[in-house]
Amino acid sequence: MTIDWQKEVEKRKDDLLNDLIEILKVKSEREDDKITADAPFGPGPRDALLHMLAYGERDGFVVKNVDNYAGHIEYGEGTEILGIFGHMDVVPAGDGWDTDPYVPVIKDNKIYARGSSDDKGPSMAAYYGLKIIKELGLPVSKKIRFVVGSDEESTWKDMDYYFEHEVMPDFGFAPDAEFPIINGEKGxxxxxxxxxxxxxxxxxxxxxxxxxxxxxxxxxxxxxxxxxxxxxxxxxxxxxxxxxxxxxxxxxxxxxxxxxxxxxxxxxxxxxxxxxxxxxxxxxxxxxxxxxxxxxxxxxxxxxxxxxxxxxxxxxxxxxxxxxxxxxxxxxxxxxxxxxxxxxxxxxxxxxxxxxxxxxxxxxxxxxxxxxxxxxxxQEHHSGPHYVPMEDPLVSTLLAVYEDHTGEKGYEQIIGGGTYGRLLERGVAFGAMFPGYTDTMHQANEFMSLDDLYRAAVIYADAIYRLAK
CATH class of the missing domain: 3.30.70.360 (Alpha-Beta Plaits)
Known part of the structure; x- marks a missing residue:
């Protein structure tokens, strides 16, 4: 069965962009002085988490909210679980912006807002990849769980709490770094x-x-x-x-x-x-x-x-x-x-x-x-160095998808940044920044190219399907 992933993303690009714009409007900075039992990291991260989970409910997925710490959007059945990890919290916007960081602006085919590239834009691209698989009714042999976090930029207590209540996926990736792949992260x-x-x-x-x-x-x-x-x-x-x-x-x-x-x-x-x-x-x-x-x-x-x-x-x-x-x-x-x-x-x-x-x-x-x-x-809890070998089927499959859609040779990368990919023994980061991209994460005037947003969605759809079919 041949699927034109590019065509499927093209059909949904307006919906993808509109959903991204709405979630970028949520000021999801952690605010410790506003923490409550209902908002473990403040109202912003909670509201963005709920907003993302609401997309899953709207689209007919199985959705679970784990006490406003984190949640997941789920599709498929199987004994193995493929995990995709995104996060809705953002670092503080700070000064130096040319526009309001929480009023998304499209200029020169780029969308400017805090969280556009870290990590709401990439997460939305990956979510739409999963949404395409569901809407096409494609057969999968594994459970696919899109895990949504709300404290990645601070203490990762969202994931600590989540995995006290939920099963750890067997393997997976975080759309929160660079292509072709990040299969190693420093401590x-x-x-x-x-x-x-x-x-x-x-x-x-x-x-x-x-x-x-x-x-x-x-x-x-x-x-x-x-x-x-x-x-x-x-x-x-x-x-x-x-x-x-x-x-x-x-x-x-x-x-x-x-x-x-x-x-x-x-x-x-x-x-x-x-x-x-x-x-x-x-x-x-x-x-x-x-x-x-x-x-x-x-x-x-x-x-x-x-x-x-x-x-x-x-x-x-x-x-x-x-x-x-x-x-x-x-x-x-x-x-x-x-x-x-x-x-x-x-x-x-x-x-x-x-x-x-x-x-x-x-x-x-x-x-x-x-x-x-x-x-x-x-720091009481910290992460040591993490590495998944090139010969692991997870890494080789993701690199093959990248190569097929870009025509560029895939290669391994190790970074200093920490992503949710390291939560899993067989976990990596995969996109959404392409080689040569201007990295504006954690900076004023953060943006994501719309072409890259849609191109990433194509890659994610194919990657998720190949890993889960």
């Missing part, structure tokens, strides 16, 4: 040095804040500094203007008596690719570290300066490279100093290859940064 752990919040120098650091999530390069950093006079404050502000002019950043320094309010703007990027961003926090620390701060403030700024431009952990003494998985990367994603509070902190998110791990990273930080910090706190 992922956050380690947080903490510091005293005391001040004893000529300058007082009242506060220093930067970052929205551990897996995002901080685009903005804000500090409040108190000096001994208006004259000193003006001099500091003028020096900041010179610093900005000499570096790939922008910013402002406002003087109010002896107080200076500083905002420095860099460039956000996905935490798995810190080299693609400009870390506003470390640049601001480098500037302030030239001034006479004391005690905890001095140590906090010195530590932040130490890791400036250190995206591979070389200055920290934890650099490591594996022949297959490549280099360790480090993103300093969250900075929090508030004078007088219990502790200040810098969150360091590591994506590490085989051959290193938590103990080695902690020892390196303690050795290099120990004179500055008061304690070191490591």
């Amino acid at each position: 992922n752990i956050s380690i947080t040095p903490q510091f005293a919040t005391t001040n004893e120098g000529d300058y007082e650091l009242v506060s220093f804040k930067a970052g929205l999530r551990a897996n995002m390069v901080p685009q903005d950093a804000i500090a409040v500094v108190v000096t001994d006079s208006n004259e000193s404050a003006v001099a500091l502000a003028e020096a900041f203007e010179g610093f900005v002019a000499e570096n790939p950043i922008s910013g402002t320094a406002e003087v109010n008596g002896g107080t200076v309010n500083i905002k420095l703007i860099g460039k956000s990027a996905h935490g798995a690719h810190p080299e693609a961003g400009i870390n506003a926090a470390t640049y601001l620390a480098v500037f302030l570290n030239h001034y006479e701060f004391g005690a905890g403030a001095k140590n906090f700024l010195a530590a932040a300066t130490l890791i400036h431009l250190d995206v591979y952990g070389e200055k920290l003494g934890v650099a490591h490279q594996d022949e297959k998985m490549g280099k360790l990367t480090m993103n300093a994603g969250l900075f929090d100093f508030e004078a007088g509070q219990e502790a200040a902190s810098i969150n360091l998110n590591f994506r590490y290859p085989q051959g290193t791990g938590q103990d080695t990273l902690e020892k390196g930080i303690q050795t290099t940064m120990g004179e500055f910090l008061t304690t070191l706190v490591s």
Whole structure:
């Protein structure tokens, strides 16, 4: 039986786009201050989860909501389960957008909105692949379960809870990365040095804040500094203007008596690719570290300066490279100093290859940064390196589908990003970014090409059918 997948997607492209637009309107950022029993990660992630599950109900699938943590949309019967894992939560939109991040805009054949490429767009493409199989009544020998998460960008507690109540699929993929395939992922752990919040120098650091999530390069950093006079404050502000002019950043320094309010703007990027961003926090620390701060403030700024431009952990003494998985990367994603509070902190998110791990990273930080910090706190639950061999039928089938629809040779890839694919021993990430695509995940003006959206849906439909028939 020959199926023209391209034709089937073409018939449904308007519906696909309309469904995507509606779910992109849901501001599904995690909000811890709004968590309730009914909304375990805040109202936005819950509402987006319910919205996606409602599509499944509308289209006649078997649908299950697992207490608003996660859910699934199911088709077919069989002893084996093929899992497809998407997520409806998004990272905070942040600043720097040309349009409202939750009012989808189509421009130059691209759809702009937070979540368009990570992960609502790819998830919708995969869902429509499954929808085509159902609507054509194609025979399958496996149960196909489209699992919808709502906390992928934060703690993955959605999946912890989901798999306390549901059976783990036997194999599957996450439409949440790149084509031709991602069959390996580095380990992922956050380690947080903490510091005293005391001040004893000529300058007082009242506060220093930067970052929205551990897996995002901080685009903005804000500090409040108190000096001994208006004259000193003006001099500091003028020096900041010179610093900005000499570096790939922008910013402002406002003087109010002896107080200076500083905002420095860099460039956000996905935490798995810190080299693609400009870390506003470390640049601001480098500037302030030239001034006479004391005690905890001095140590906090010195530590932040130490890791400036250190995206591979070389200055920290934890650099490591594996022949297959490549280099360790480090993103300093969250900075929090508030004078007088219990502790200040810098969150360091590591994506590490085989051959290193938590103990080695902690020892390196303690050795290099120990004179500055008061304690070191490591993420309680984290993921080690993950790899599915090329000869696994899951990998070979997905690569064959990619090759048949693109005419390009498939190849394996290992990334620093973490996807739900690693939940399964035989799990990978598959699309939806094509080679040569501009990656805007976790950045302002995130978009997905409409041509790529439809092309991905074609590939997903064929891939799901080949894996499940």
